[in-house]
Amino acid sequence: MLDDRWNQNDMQLVAKKVVSSLEVWQASAGLTERPVIILETPRNRTSEHIDMQALYDHVKTALIQSGRVTFLDKAARTEIAREYEYQGSGYVDPKEAGGPGRQKAAEFLMGGVITSNIQKVGSNKAVYYKATFELTNIESAVIVWTEQKEIVKHFKKRSIGL
Numbered sequence: 001m002l003d004d005r006w007n008q009n010d011m012q013l014v015a016k017k018v019v020s021s022l023e024v025w026q027a028s029a030g031l032t033e034r035p036v037i038i039l040e041t042p043r044n045r046t047s048e049h050i051d052m053q054a055l056y057d058h059v060k061t062a063l064i065q066s067g068r069v070t071f072l073d074k075a076a077r078t079e080i081a082r083e084y085e086y087q088g089s090g091y092v093d094p095k096e097a098g099g100p101g102r103q104k105a106a107e108f109l110m111g112g113v114i115t116s117n118i119q120k121v122g123s124n125k126a127v128y129y130k131a132t133f134e135l136t137n138i139e140s141a142v143i144v145w146t147e148q149k150e151i152v153k154h155f156k157k158r159s160i161g162l
Contacts, residue, residue, distance in 0.1 A: 004127045004155035006050045006114070014055065014131040014149045015062035021147040022135070023068055029144070036104050037063070037135070038072040042112035046129070050114060059112070059133070072106050108144070109136045123157040 026035070039060055044050045063069050080103075087097035112133040119126045128150065135145040 004125055004153040005048060006046070006116075006129060008054075010129065010131075010151050011055050011058040013151065014133075015058040017149040018059055018133050018147055019062045019066045019068070022063070022145065023066065025135075025145040026068060034068060034070045036070045036072060036107045037110050038074050038106040038108070039063075040074070040109060040111040042114060042131070042133075044114055046114055046116035047118070048116070052114075055112075055114070055131075059110075070104065072104060106138055109138055110134070111136070125155045125157070127153045127155070129153070 039056065041056045042052050042059075044052050060071060064071050081100075084099050086092070088099060110133060112131060114129060114131045116130070117128040119128075129152075130148055130150050132146065132148040134143050134147075136143050
């Protein structure tokens with residue numbers, strides 16, 4: 001291991017765990033239709049800079065590629081509203097124009113958080129990361145699913161020289 005920092009591989013491990021756990025939840029909940037999910041950008045509660053947009057993208061991509069959920073793009077809503085205005089302005093054929101009132105509604109909100117704990121003893125260091133995701137039913141505000149992935153990294157500083 002080159003260092004003890006959060007990396008690309010960690011993001012892939014988290015995304016894989018989220019998708020596989022969601023599949024188990026869907027089967028146990030008896031869901032026959034794909035749930036409509038909107039994903040909040042995960043929160044970073046570690047002491048290091050972690051690209052949370054990259055983690056969001058890994059989870060989002062894994063969810064979409066699983067074919068098990070319908071995923072809504074929260075960030076695009078403002079742009080879509082502007083496009084509705086343009087399409088209703090008369091510049092677009094009214095038969096082809098999209099408009100408000102036809103978007104899918106999210107059934108679930110998925111949120112996440114990453115935390116870490118660092119332990120140092122001499123030149124040895126262990127970093128414990130925990131990524132937790134949860135799915136909340138928007139209608140009832142009940143958390144219906146949660147999953148966490150724990151990653152522990154051990155690192156020993158090596159001295160340079162003879």
